[in-house]
Amino acid sequence: MVSAPPPPETSAKIQVQVRDLTIRYGSKVALEKVSLDIREHEIFGIIGPANSGKTSFLRALNRMDQMHSSMKVDGQILFRGKDVHSWRNLYALRSKIGVVFPLPVGLPLSIYDNVALAPRLSGTKNKSDLDEIVERCLQRAALWDEVKDRLDSLGSMLSGGQQQRLTIARALSQDPELLLLDEFSIAVDPVTTMKIEDVLKELKKEITIILVTNLVQQARRLADNTAFFLTGECIEVAKTEDLFTGEVKDPRSRDYVEGRFG
Amino acid sequence: MNAPPTHSHDPPEGENLDQLNLAWYVDKVVQWLVFFGGISAIIFIIGIFVFIASQGLGYAVKELDLGEFFFSPLWRPTSEANPTYGALALIAGTASVAGFAMLIAVPFSLGAAIFIAEFATGRTREILKVLVELLAAIPSVVWGFIGLSIMNPLIINTFDVPIGLNILNAGLILGLMAAPIMTTIAEDALKAVPDGYREAAEAMGATRWQVVWRVVLPAGKNGLVAAVLLGVGRAFGETMAVLMATGHSVHIPTSVFDSVRALTATIAAELGETPVGSDHYKVLFTLGIFLFLVTFLINLTADLVVRGKRRNA
Ligand SMILES: Nc1ncnc2c1ncn2[C@@H]1O[C@H](COP(=O)(O)OP(=O)(O)O)[C@@H](O)[C@H]1O
Ligand SMILES: [Mg+2]
Numbered sequence: 001m002v003s004a005p006p007p008p009e010t011s012a013k014i015q016v017q018v019r020d021l022t023i024r025y026g027s028k029v030a031l032e033k034v035s036l037d038i039r040e041h042e043i044f045g046i047i048g049p050a051n052s053g054k055t056s057f058l059r060a061l062n063r064m065d066q067m068h069s070s071m072k073v074d075g076q077i078l079f080r081g082k083d084v085h086s087w088r089n090l091y092a093l094r095s096k097i098g099v100v101f102p103l104p105v106g107l108p109l110s111i112y113d114n115v116a117l118a119p120r121l122s123g124t125k126n127k128s129d130l131d132e133i134v135e136r137c138l139q140r141a142a143l144w145d146e147v148k149d150r151l152d153s154l155g156s157m158l159s160g161g162q163q164q165r166l167t168i169a170r171a172l173s174q175d176p177e178l179l180l181l182d183e184f185s186i187a188v189d190p191v192t193t194m195k196i197e198d199v200l201k202e203l204k205k206e207i208t209i210i211l212v213t214n215l216v217q218q219a220r221r222l223a224d225n226t227a228f229f230l231t232g233e234c235i236e237v238a239k240t241e242d243l244f245t246g247e248v249k250d251p252r253s254r255d256y257v258e259g260r261f262g
Numbered sequence: 263m264n265a266p267p268t269h270s271h272d273p274p275e276g277e278n279l280d281q282l283n284l285a286w287y288v289d290k291v292v293q294w295l296v297f298f299g300g301i302s303a304i305i306f307i308i309g310i311f312v313f314i315a316s317q318g319l320g321y322a323v324k325e326l327d328l329g330e331f332f333f334s335p336l337w338r339p340t341s342e343a344n345p346t347y348g349a350l351a352l353i354a355g356t357a358s359v360a361g362f363a364m365l366i367a368v369p370f371s372l373g374a375a376i377f378i379a380e381f382a383t384g385r386t387r388e389i390l391k392v393l394v395e396l397l398a399a400i401p402s403v404v405w406g407f408i409g410l411s412i413m414n415p416l417i418i419n420t421f422d423v424p425i426g427l428n429i430l431n432a433g434l435i436l437g438l439m440a441a442p443i444m445t446t447i448a449e450d451a452l453k454a455v456p457d458g459y460r461e462a463a464e465a466m467g468a469t470r471w472q473v474v475w476r477v478v479l480p481a482g483k484n485g486l487v488a489a490v491l492l493g494v495g496r497a498f499g500e501t502m503a504v505l506m507a508t509g510h511s512v513h514i515p516t517s518v519f520d521s522v523r524a525l526t527a528t529i530a531a532e533l534g535e536t537p538v539g540s541d542h543y544k545v546l547f548t549l550g551i552f553l554f555l556v557t558f559l560i561n562l563t564a565d566l567v568v569r570g571k572r573r574n575a
Contacts, residue, residue, distance in 0.1 A: 091469050093467075094465060094467035192553050
């Protein structure tokens with residue numbers, strides 16, 4: 001490595017490369033011809049009003065199109081250089097990509113088992129290894145102190161904000177390289193939202209994060225680069241600061257971040 | 263004192279709005295109809311229980327030798343000289359047939375429910391569901407007939423035993439009879455598990471089977487237990503098929519090839535030929551009370567298990 005700081009555009013390897021991504025449900029187009037790059041160790045924000053195709057984008061990345069029978073994906077999504085559609089072992093792909101859904105899905109298991117599930121699925125049996133993973137993931141999700149005395153109680157008994165941090169801990173338990181968050185703060189109070197945002201800033205040192213958010217200011221606080229989706233179109237991909245200082249190619253982007261529609 | 267004026271002759275404005283309209287009357291009438299509908303069902307059930315109890319309970323408590331009833335295998339109700347009313351063989355008959363039936367029905371029905379709810383898609387799933395419902399609609403006398411005319415010779419030839427009307431036969435028949443209902447209830451229990459759980463687990467890289475085993479079955483386990491218990495209750499209470507397929511011989515079984523006689527079948531076969539009010543008649547009612555209590559307890563347990571699920575959810 002050279003000692004001078006490299007130019008920002010090329011500073012990090014590309015982790016996800018999307019080319020001409022088109023998503024349809026039946027004959028209805030949910031996302032059309034999207035191309036963008038996501039770099040290692042960045043938080044990549046995706047903003048846009050409801051039904052603009054943000055969730056569909058995440059689904060395609062994680063190959064959850066399998067679960068929606070009418071969903072059809074065209075174009076390329078290269079993850080570590082390999083098109084996700086050419087992965088034969090989807091389970092291996094998904095275990096590299098953690099997902100956090102808009103509404104926390106506390107599986108009907110104990111707090112401990114929620115976090116230990118993924119490691120167990122991939123064959124970790126040793127109790128002390130599991131203990132270690134559970135504690136580390138709950139720590140990283142800023143939940144450990146609140147639940148360390150009741151790891152055996154049901155995950156679904158926690159408050160909404162705690163459950164959402166539990167799902168983050170669960171997503172981290174598989175040591176993902178990429179974390180997808182879909183409007184995680186919808187069911188979370190502002191204080192918890194801030195806690196989770198701090199968690200994400202920490203996590204970014206280790207993994208890449210794609211943050212779909214309906215809160216424009218959240219993208220501003222967290223994202224390095226941000227894409228603006230509108231009714232199935234990717235209107236803009238820019239450095240987040242540019243988006244907010246008005247250096248945009250499309251006036252609709254400025255209107256949206258300034259709250260003139262949405 | 264400067265009290266505000268009371269408007270004693272002016273009614274308040276709200277009085278004009280507060281009119282009883284058609285919707286209010288319809289609602290009241292419907293409430294009463296539903297109330298009587300619900301109450302009458304309860305009254306019928308209580309009535310039936312009171313009737314059965316009045317015929318057998320007094321006798322069972324005061325005159326019947328309960329020690330003999332529960333522990334003697336000698337069921338000789340028509341003996342002139344020395345009638346004995348030992349129900350042990352009948353209880354053993356019912357229990358062995360129902361137990362064998364569950365050995366068949368539990369794996370079949372849970373397997374079918376898991377396949378239909380978790381793995382089958384589209385047409386396959388719809389066709390299977392219709393088939394299962396059709397199976398559930400087959401009358402028990404038809405099952406009994408199958409036991410008598412198909413299974414009986416089949417068992418005699420396959421296992422080289424003198425008689426094919428036995429625990430094996432009745433247990434198989436009863437297992438196949440109970441399986442469709444158990445499948446339907448178990449499938450409902452699996453369906454009730456939110457899709458979000460499956461999606462969350464699958465997003466973590468769990469395989470389909472891991473999703474079922476680690477997440478769906480634990481989440482739906484109360485419903486599955488309830489399905490099994492209702493199947494057990496069904497097997498205990500079934501009459502016609504076991505009457506036709508057990509061989510109807512009073513006997514404590516030692517192998518699945520033994521003929522036995524079930525509690526229900528005994529009541530069905532003997533009640534018509536028993537003088538009303540005789541000891542034999544009252545003992546048959548006692549058998550009925552015993553059956554009622556057992557099935558009631560099983561159903562109650564199933565119900566409590568399902569309630570447990572609701573509380574935890
Ligand atoms: N499972 C589905 N089946 C059919 N259409 C869907 C499905 N999921 C999303 N859509 C449609 O795709 C479009 C994009 O939806 P989505 O990706 O959920 O947008 P967003 O997350 O930005 O709100 C919407 O018009 C929506 O109705
Ligand atoms: Mg969405």
